[in-house]
Amino acid sequence: MSSNILAINNELTNIDEPATILDNKELNNFVRNYQKFVYHTALRYTKDYDLSEDITQEVFLKALKNINKFKNKSSIKTWLYRITINECKNQFRRKKLFNFFNFTSREEEGNEIEDRVFISNTNPENQYLMKETELLFLKAYQELPEKQRETFALRYFDELSYEEISEILGTSIGGLKANYYQAVRKIAKKLNYEIGAQNG
Amino acid sequence: MDKDIYKKLQELLPDYVFGRLQNSDKEFFELNYINYPDLVKEVEEIKAVFNRFDKMDFDNLLANKTRNISVKIIEKREKNKKYNQIGSFSYLIRYALPVAIIITFLIYLVEKNNKQDIIGSNNNFNDNSISSQFENDTLDFVLQGVEYLDLDQDNLILTEENLLSEYIENEMIEIENINYENMLFLSDINNLSDDEVIYLIEKMQK
Numbered sequence: 001m002s003s004n005i006l007a008i009n010n011e012l013t014n015i016d017e018p019a020t021i022l023d024n025k026e027l028n029n030f031v032r033n034y035q036k037f038v039y040h041t042a043l044r045y046t047k048d049y050d051l052s053e054d055i056t057q058e059v060f061l062k063a064l065k066n067i068n069k070f071k072n073k074s075s076i077k078t079w080l081y082r083i084t085i086n087e088c089k090n091q092f093r094r095k096k097l098f099n100f101f102n103f104t105s106r107e108e109e110g111n112e113i114e115d116r117v118f119i120s121n122t123n124p125e126n127q128y129l130m131k132e133t134e135l136l137f138l139k140a141y142q143e144l145p146e147k148q149r150e151t152f153a154l155r156y157f158d159e160l161s162y163e164e165i166s167e168i169l170g171t172s173i174g175g176l177k178a179n180y181y182q183a184v185r186k187i188a189k190k191l192n193y194e195i196g197a198q199n200g
Numbered sequence: 201m202d203k204d205i206y207k208k209l210q211e212l213l214p215d216y217v218f219g220r221l222q223n224s225d226k227e228f229f230e231l232n233y234i235n236y237p238d239l240v241k242e243v244e245e246i247k248a249v250f251n252r253f254d255k256m257d258f259d260n261l262l263a264n265k266t267r268n269i270s271v272k273i274i275e276k277r278e279k280n281k282k283y284n285q286i287g288s289f290s291y292l293i294r295y296a297l298p299v300a301i302i303i304t305f306l307i308y309l310v311e312k313n314n315k316q317d318i319i320g321s322n323n324n325f326n327d328n329s330i331s332s333q334f335e336n337d338t339l340d341f342v343l344q345g346v347e348y349l350d351l352d353q354d355n356l357i358l359t360e361e362n363l364l365s366e367y368i369e370n371e372m373i374e375i376e377n378i379n380y381e382n383m384l385f386l387s388d389i390n391n392l393s394d395d396e397v398i399y400l401i402e403k404m405q406k
Contacts, residue, residue, distance in 0.1 A: 024274050031270040036262045039269070049265060056266065060273050061280070133252045156218070157258065177211035184214040188246040195249075 031060050037077060037158050038084050044153055045088040055091060059084050077160065078167045133191070140190035144183050151176050152183035209233050217246045 038059050042052035062083055070079055141149065150169060154160045155176075162173045171179070209232055215221045216229045233239045392400070 027274060027277070028270045031273055035266040035269045036259070039266045040262055053265065053269065056269055057273050057276060060269075061276060064273075064277065133249075137249075155214075159220075174211075180214050181210050184217070184246055185242060188242070188249045191249045191252075192245055 027064065030064075034076065034080055035060075038080055040153070040157060041081055041084045042088055044150075045085065046091065051091060055084065055087050058087050062087070074167055075164055077158075077164060081168045133195070136191050136194045137187065140187045140194075143190070144186060147171065148179045148183040148186070151179040152187075155180050156184075205232055206236060206239075209236065209239055213239065213243065214246070217243060217250065 035056060039052055039056045042055040042059070043049065046052050046055065059080065063080060070076075141152070144152065147169065151165060151171070154165045154168065155162075160168070162176050165171075165176050166173050169176070209229060212221060212225055212229045213233070216226065216233075221229065233243065
């Protein structure tokens with residue numbers, strides 16, 4: 001019996017069959033459509049590239065295992081977002097327990113993204129300038145309150161609609177728009193101040 | 201200043217700067233925001249900052265970091281399928297076997313405690329097994345004595361049994377005698393006067 005998976009606008013609908021009978025091509029398409037979204041969500045929480053990759057894999061494996069339970073009450077992205085957040089929390093709990101028995105200092109781990117997030121192909125002078133801007137941007141972005149940060153990330157990076165973000169975060173659309181405006185404004189002000197201070 | 205329009209312009213501002221407004225909203229914004237100098241200034245500030253980096257760079261980074269994820273997921277899924285096929289067996293190894301080992305060990309401990317040492321392989325002694333160390337030592341002594349005396353092997357068992365009984369009986373009598381003497385001694389002490397006790401203690405200390 002063939003699966004009833006239809007890809008319409010990159011959404012999965014009419015899932016009647018368990019994911020075990022998904023062939024690799026269908027699975028590949030499904031993962032490729034949402035992997036950046038899941039990875040970015042995990043990266044925002046964990047601030048760790050490798051851990052985010054592991055979490056992304058676990059999220060998709062869990063999603064595929066439970067895909068027949070997906071009732072189309074929410075969008076796929078909302079569903080994946082929730083799985084991702086839960087998996088991040090699970091990882092943190094495991095990590096906490098592991099560190100407790102290994103007496104690892106949390107200061108050694110670090111909680112900030114020190115690495116470059118953006119890759120640029122421009123000339124070296126611009127590369128240097130952009131690197132500084134990227135770091136300043138990251139710093140300003142991480143200093144945002146959680147709701148503003150999440151709204152900004154989902155709207156600016158993941159390009160979700162306000163309706164989708166509202167479903168994910170449980171915030172009204174009007175509230176999201178206000179959060180987004182405030183986030184963008186704060187980042188711009190912070191960067192302009194920092195860049196102005198550097199230039200003297 | 202119309203508060204509603206101002207609020208709507210604020211909500212549209214980020215998407216206008218990032219070029220994500222629909223045409224109707226874009227026209228509305230461009231028509232009205234110029235009436236609010238603070239909004240005009242904000243648009244310029246935001247453009248100045250966000251034009252310094254390209255969101256495509258971040259998209260490329262994400263694409264780079266996730267390019268092999270689908271392959272890894274397929275591989276993991278295949279592994280999990282194989283694992284599930286031997287799932288019941290691994291369940292047995294993981295849970296049932298350790299439990300069985302623990303139960304076996306507990307049974308062994310219980311059996312060990314319940315074992316009674318039986319002296320002599322031919323069971324010629326009476327049915328009451330002798331297990332105390334004192335009695336084992338006594339028997340060793342008796343057996344040594346039998347060997348020393350070079351007694352007749354046929355009569356060995358009967359002789360050992362009689363010797364043991366007689367030895368134990370003598371020991372018990374002696375213990376009773378000692379206790380009786382101690383009792384008498386204690387009774388005598390109780391009847392002594394204080395001076396007589398002091399005299400006794402001084403004498404003992406000398």
